[in-house]
Amino acid sequence: MIQLKNIQRYFQVGDQTVRALDNITLTIENGEYISVMGPSGSGKSTLLNIIALLDHPTSGQYLLNNQDVTQLDDDALARVRRDNIGFVFQFFHLIPRLSAAENIEMPMILAGINRQERRQRVKKAVAAVGLSDRADHRPDQLSGGECQRVAIARATIMRPGILLADEPTGNLDSHSGIEIIELLERLNQGGVTLIIITHDQSLGDRANRQIRIIDGKIAT
Amino acid sequence: MRASDTLSQAFGAIRSQPLRATLIILAMSIGIASVTLLTALGESARNYILYEFQSLGTHLIIVLPGRTETTGGQPPLFGETPRDLTLSDANALLQSRNIAAIAPINIGSAPVSARGLERETNILGSTSALRRVRHLTMAEGRFLPEMESDKALPVCVLGQTIKKEIFTGQKALGQWLRINDRRFRVIGVLASEGQSIGVGFDEIVIVPVASAQTLFNTESLFRILIEAKSKPAMYKAVTDINKIIKARHEGEQDITIITQDSIVSSFDEILTALTLTITSIAGISLAVAGVLVMNVMLVSVAQRTSEIGLLNALGASKAQLISLFLAEAAMLCLAGAILGLLLGQASVMVLQALYPSFSISIPPWALLAALVVSLTTGLLFGVLPARKAAKLDPVEALSKR
Known part of the structure; x- marks a missing residue:
């Protein structure tokens, strides 16, 4: 469960203070399917980064599964991230020199899981996203849709409770975009909390709950 | 993260940049090769000269007429006229049992x-x-x-x-x-x-x-x-010589006695200092190689900013990021050291073929020192880029493409 209480995030740009997030209070239950929408510069990426523990709020409290994560240091945050949160990015962020299977394996390497278990889990994950025959290909040999499926397999390999997707279809044609969304929704039906950031109204409407952000505030 | 995984990931990163890796390994190997080669030359010259001195004779004592003092006092402006060392002086020395x-x-x-x-x-x-x-x-x-x-x-x-x-x-x-x-x-x-x-x-x-x-x-x-x-008799012999000549020269100790020992040890000192000097000059090339390693690693960090951001998002700790980049630097330097030792060994063999009478070889401690020095250089110059990588803000790093 994600609980944000009075979260503020200010940036100092020159001598001006920009309020990227202004007093956000938000609770997201386990297993929810939420879309976050808003014009660019509205603060939705900042919100995602805060939820993802990549960015520290200027003030306010963030409880993740009832643990106050605003007090943790960077390395502890990295561990929490590794075990609880999966990322899907607009530009995939695959490591170009590694094969699809090796990209999927990376979070388990960082977690220190042994080689044998890694291989089994990668095999299953690759099959789950329908890429068994392309596991040894490098990202530049895969299509955009395939790359995003690798990224999803990587995001779920540590079995996190939360999946954060930042414009997951923004770089794909509409056909593979739908495929990716359906894949994410299937994971949500399996019990994973799914938070999608998008520009696309029709995509946003598919979620059970829509959040609009304008000028750093939640507009309901 | 397991050590073997750290190494294989670092190796993968090196392999993806073959030209850069080759150049850095080359730079490091030239440094190592010159250090080992010059050490070998210095050491072999030292051994050669020491051997030459030992072949002069065994338990050798040289007696010169006149006394030269090198410690204290003013230089003698009015030349002291030493008593001659004569044949009868020499014969008198035979009294000594040593x-x-x-x-x-x-x-x-x-x-x-x-x-x-x-x-x-x-x-x-x-x-x-x-x-x-x-x-x-x-x-x-x-x-x-x-x-x-x-x-x-x-x-x-x-x-x-x-x-x-x-x-x-x-x-x-x-x-x-x-x-x-x-x-x-x-x-x-x-x-x-x-x-x-x-x-x-x-x-x-x-x-x-x-x-x-x-x-x-x-x-x-x-x-x-x-x-x-015998060797222990040498010092007694020196005392005897002084005593005998003093008695014959009206109480004046006007001779200089040089033992083979003292010649050998002073040459040993000079040549060791010389070896150290030329080795440290060659060490400059190692330092240059170290700076190159740092440069390459900094470029590597800059180019892989988004990858570092990603690893951070996937849950890599600062220590893990640092060890990944240090492992990369260490591997490059180690490869350079091994290539450098081979190059040094090859040059030694060429020199040996050209000058067969001058026995030249790389002393074993130099091999070990080369490995240790290159690793230290790599780690030392790798720390700055690695820390830079670990300090990157993940949000900014991820926004780079």
Whole structure:
């Protein structure tokens, strides 16, 4: 469960203070399917980064599964991230020199899981996203849709409770975009909390709950 | 994260940039190769010279007339006139029980001629003991006969070069050789000594010491070579020599005594310092290689900013990021060190082939030192880029494409 209480995030740009997030209070239950929408510069990426523990709020409290994560240091945050949160990015962020299977394996390497278990889990994950025959290909040999499926397999390999997707279809044609969304929704039906950031109204409407952000505030 | 995974990930990163990796390994290997090669040269030169000194003779003591002090006091403006060291001084030294042999030496330069061929060369006056003290070997004939040292017998022993130049391939043994205006019969020829420290025995004519004294019209000796009975006896012999000469020279200790030990150890010190100097000059190239490693790693960090952001998002701790980049730097340096050692070994082999008489080899400690130094360089210069990577803000790093 994600609980944000009075979260503020200010940036100092020159001598001006920009309020990227202004007093956000938000609770997201386990297993929810939420879309976050808003014009660019509205603060939705900042919100995602805060939820993802990549960015520290200027003030306010963030409880993740009832643990106050605003007090943790960077390395502890990295561990929490590794075990609880999966990322899907607009530009995939695959490591170009590694094969699809090796990209999927990376979070388990960082977690220190042994080689044998890694291989089994990668095999299953690759099959789950329908890429068994392309596991040894490098990202530049895969299509955009395939790359995003690798990224999803990587995001779920540590079995996190939360999946954060930042414009997951923004770089794909509409056909593979739908495929990716359906894949994410299937994971949500399996019990994973799914938070999608998008520009696309029709995509946003598919979620059970829509959040609009304008000028750093939640507009309901 | 497991150590083996860290290494294989770092290796993967290196492999994805083959040209850059090759260049950095090359730079490091040149540094390592020059350090090992110069160390090998310095060490081998030291061993060569030490060996040469040891081959001068065993338990050797050299007595010079006059006293030279190198510690304290003003330089002598009015030259002290040392008492001459005479033949009877030399003979008196035989009283000491610690002395095995005494070879008085008198040296001078004079024209030598036979059958119309003439050249100037060094004439060395000594006794039969010289052969024992300096370990001389004969090619033909015999050395100076054993006799009273004050007898001026007209016989001489030639060095190889003199024999070749004066007798031009003809039989020298039993022939007459003219030195200044006196005639000497050739009774022996020395075997070729090669270049021996001090005197080139190939270009010398040896005559009895008394004959040399008459030739050069002098009573005094150039020096006295003494062989002590054993190594521990050397120091007793030095005390004996001082005592005997002091008694003969009206209480004045006006001689200088040099032991082989002191020569060898001072040369040892000089050459060790020399080796260290040239090695540290070569060390500069290692430092340059280290800076290059740092440069390459900084570029690597800059190019992989988004990858670092991603690893951070996937849950990599700062320590993990640092160890990934350090492992990369260490591997590059280690590869450079190994290649450098091979290069150094190859150059040593080439040098050995070119100069077979000069034994040259890389000392084992230099091999180990090269590995340690290159690793330290790599880690030292790798720390800055690695810390830079770990400090990147993940949000900014991820927004880079």
